[in-house]
Amino acid sequence: MKVRFITPYYGVKGQPLLTLPCLAAEFEPYCDVELCDQNVEEIDYSDADLVGISLLVYNAPLGYEIARRFRERGIPVVMGGSWPTVSPDLVAPYCDSVVVGEVEGLGERIISDLRQGQLRARYQNPCPPSLDQLRLPRVDLLKSERYFQLTGYPMELTRGCPNRCSFCVSKDIQPTFRKKPYWMIIRDLEARDSPILSLYDLNIGANKRYFKDVARIFAEFPIAAWQCETCIGYLDDIELLKLLERSRLNQVYVGIESITEAGLASVNKSFNPRHRYGEIIRKCHDHGIHIAAGFIVGLDGEDKSVFERSLEFFEEVKVEYTTPMYVTYLPGTPMHTKLKREGRIVTDNLEDYDGTHPIVRPSGMTLDELQEGVEWFVKEFYGLRSTLVRGLQRPNRRPKDLMGYYAFNRWFARMYKDVFTPNSDGVRPVDDREAFAAITQRRVDKRFHGFGVAESLVNVWNKVDRRLRPLQRLYQQVALPGTSMTKRHRVPAR
Ligand code: B12
Numbered sequence: 001m002k003v004r005f006i007t008p009y010y011g012v013k014g015q016p017l018l019t020l021p022c023l024a025a026e027f028e029p030y031c032d033v034e035l036c037d038q039n040v041e042e043i044d045y046s047d048a049d050l051v052g053i054s055l056l057v058y059n060a061p062l063g064y065e066i067a068r069r070f071r072e073r074g075i076p077v078v079m080g081g082s083w084p085t086v087s088p089d090l091v092a093p094y095c096d097s098v099v100v101g102e103v104e105g106l107g108e109r110i111i112s113d114l115r116q117g118q119l120r121a122r123y124q125n126p127c128p129p130s131l132d133q134l135r136l137p138r139v140d141l142l143k144s145e146r147y148f149q150l151t152g153y154p155m156e157l158t159r160g161c162p163n164r165c166s167f168c169v170s171k172d173i174q175p176t177f178r179k180k181p182y183w184m185i186i187r188d189l190e191a192r193d194s195p196i197l198s199l200y201d202l203n204i205g206a207n208k209r210y211f212k213d214v215a216r217i218f219a220e221f222p223i224a225a226w227q228c229e230t231c232i233g234y235l236d237d238i239e240l241l242k243l244l245e246r247s248r249l250n251q252v253y254v255g256i257e258s259i260t261e262a263g264l265a266s267v268n269k270s271f272n273p274r275h276r277y278g279e280i281i282r283k284c285h286d287h288g289i290h291i292a293a294g295f296i297v298g299l300d301g302e303d304k305s306v307f308e309r310s311l312e313f314f315e316e317v318k319v320e321y322t323t324p325m326y327v328t329y330l331p332g333t334p335m336h337t338k339l340k341r342e343g344r345i346v347t348d349n350l351e352d353y354d355g356t357h358p359i360v361r362p363s364g365m366t367l368d369e370l371q372e373g374v375e376w377f378v379k380e381f382y383g384l385r386s387t388l389v390r391g392l393q394r395p396n397r398r399p400k401d402l403m404g405y406y407a408f409n410r411w412f413a414r415m416y417k418d419v420f421t422p423n424s425d426g427v428r429p430v431d432d433r434e435a436f437a438a439i440t441q442r443r444v445d446k447r448f449h450g451f452g453v454a455e456s457l458v459n460v461w462n463k464v465d466r467r468l469r470p471l472q473r474l475y476q477q478v479a480l481p482g483t484s485m486t487k488r489h490r491v492p493a494r
C-alpha cells in the first residue's frame with residue numbers, strides 16, 4: 001500500500017518543515033511512504049492508494065486544487081495541518097478525510113480503515129499525544145540538498161505553549177505543553193546531518209528547568225550554532241543565558257509583537273515585560289545571542305506614530321532582525337468571526353493569510369496609512385543606515401556573528417522589499433492582488449540566490465561534519481566527564 005504525503009507550495013523555499021518527516025515516521029510501519037514538498041520539487045501525480053496533503057492556510061487553495069486532481073481519478077485524499085485543525089468544516093468538502101490536530105497515534109487506524117475501504121470523514125486523538133514514544137522524524141527522506149543549508153537541521157523537543165495570545169494558532173495545533181525525554185533529545189541529535197540546528201518548538205522556554213537541561217545537553221555535542229523561539233520574559237535569567245551561551249545558541253526569536261501597552265492588550269499578550277525589553281535584550285547580547293523580534297502591525301489601540309516609535313526603539317536596543325507581520329486571525333476562529341461581523345475583515349482569500357497582506361481594517365489609522373507605515377518601517381529598518389547603527393554598536397564580538405548579522409540583514413532587506421513594498425507599478429497587495437502576486441512570485445523565486453558562496457561553504461562544512469561523526473561519538477564516549485547529561489540519559493538499546 002502506497003501513501004504519498006504532499007506539502008503544497010507556500011513560497012518559502014529555504015526551510016523544510018518537520019511535517020513530512022513526522023508523517024513518514026508515523027505511517028512507515030503500516031505502509032510505503034513517499035514525501036513530496038512542492039516548494040522544492042514537482043508534484044508526482046502518479047497513482048497511489050492514498051494521498052495526504054498538509055495545509056498551513058495560505059497554501060490551502062493550491063492544496064484543494066491538487067486534491068481535486070487526485071480525487072477525480074478515484075484516489076482518496078486526507079488533509080491535515082494547522083488550517084484543517086483550526087477549521088475542519090471548511091476543509092472537509094475538498095477531501096475524503098480530515099485529521100484534526102497531531103497525527104501521532106492515528107496512522108495505524110487510518111491505514112487499517114483504508115484497507116477495509118472505510119476511511120472515516122474525521123480523525124482526532126482524544127487528547128494530545130505524549131512525546132515519550134515519538135519515532136525519529138525521517139528528515140533523511142527529504143531532499144536536503146535542495147533546501148537552504150544556512151537554516152540548519154530541523155528539530156522539535158517540545159510541543160505546545162501555555163500562553164493564549166489571541167492571534168496564535170498554537171492552542172489549536174498543539175493544545176498542551178509537552179516535552180521529549182532527555183534520551184530522545186540525544187537520539188535526535190545523533191541523527192542530525194548538520195552542525196547547525198533550528199528548533200521548531202513553539203515556546204521551548206515555557207519550562208525553564210527543561211530549557212536549561214537542553215542547553216546542558218547541547219553543550220556536550222559538537223554543535224556550531226543553533227536557534228530557537230521563546231517568550232522574551234523567560235530569558236530574564238542570567239544562569240539560563242550562561243548555559244545558552246555555552247551551548248552555542250546564536251539566535252533566539254522572541255515575540256515582542258508591540259511596544260505599546262494597548263497593542264499588547266489587544267492580542268492578550270500583556271504578560272510581555274514591555275518595560276524590561278531593553279534590559280533583557282542587552283543581557284542576551286552580552287551572552288552572544290542575536291535577537292530576532294516578532295513585530296505585529298495593525299493592532300487595535302495603535303496609530304500611525306507606532307512605526308516611527310518602534311523603529312526608534314528597535315534601534316535603541318539594537319535588535320538584529322524584525323519580522324513585521326500584519327495581525328492575522330484565521331477564518332473560523334472567534335476573533336475572525338467577530339471582526340467579520342463588524343465589517344473589519346478586508347479579504348476572504350486564504351492566500352492572503354500569510355502575514356504579509358493586511359487582513360483586518362485597523363482601528364487607529366486607515367488601511368493606506370497602515371500599508372505605507374509598514375513599507376516605510378521595512379525600508380528604514382533594513383536600510384543601510386539602520387543596519388549600521390544596530391550592527392556597529394552591539395557587542396558583535398565574534399567576526400562570524402558580525403558577518404552573519406550583515407548577511408542576514410541584507411537578505412531580509414531583499415525579502416521584505418519583495419513583499420512589503422508596492423510592485424514596480426505602485427500596486428499594493430489589496431489594490432490588485434493578482435498583479436502583485438505575479439510580480440512578488442518572480443522576486444520570491446530569486447530570493448535565495450544572494451547566499452551562493454556562504455551556502456556552498458555550509459554545504460562543505462556539513463559534509464566534513466558527517467565524515468567526522470564517528471570521531472565525535474568517540475569524543476563523547478571517552479572525553480566527557482562521567483556526570484554529563486549525555487551519559488546519564490542513554491538512548492535505550494532497540
Ligand atoms: C518552521 C516554521 C516556519 C519557517 C518555515 C516555513 C513556513 N512557511 O512555515 C519560517 C520561519 C519560514 C516560517 C515563516 C512563517 N510562519 Co511559520 N512556523 C514554523 C514552525 C515553527 C514549525 C513548522 C513545523 O515544522 N512544525 C512541526 C510539524 C510536525 O507540525 P505540523 O505541521 O503542525 O504537523 C502535525 C499535524 O498538524 C499533523 N499534520 C500536518 N499535516 C498533515 C497532513 C496529513 C495528511 C495528516 C494526516 C496530518 C498532518 O501531523 C503533524 C504531526 O503531528 C511552526 C510552529 C509549529 N511548531 O508548528 C510555525 C507556523 C507554521 N508558522 C506560522 C506563521 C504564521 C508563519 C508566518 C506567516 C509568520 C510571519 N509572517 O513571519 C511566516 C509565513 C511565511 C510564508 N510565506 O510561508 C504559523 C502558521 C499559522 C497558519 N496556519 O498559517 C505557525 C503554526 C506558528 C504559530 N505559532 O502560529 N515558519
Ligand code: SF4
Nearest residue numbers: 161163164165168170
Ligand atoms: S507565546 Fe508565542 S507560541 Fe505562545 S500563544 Fe503566544 S504567540 Fe503563540
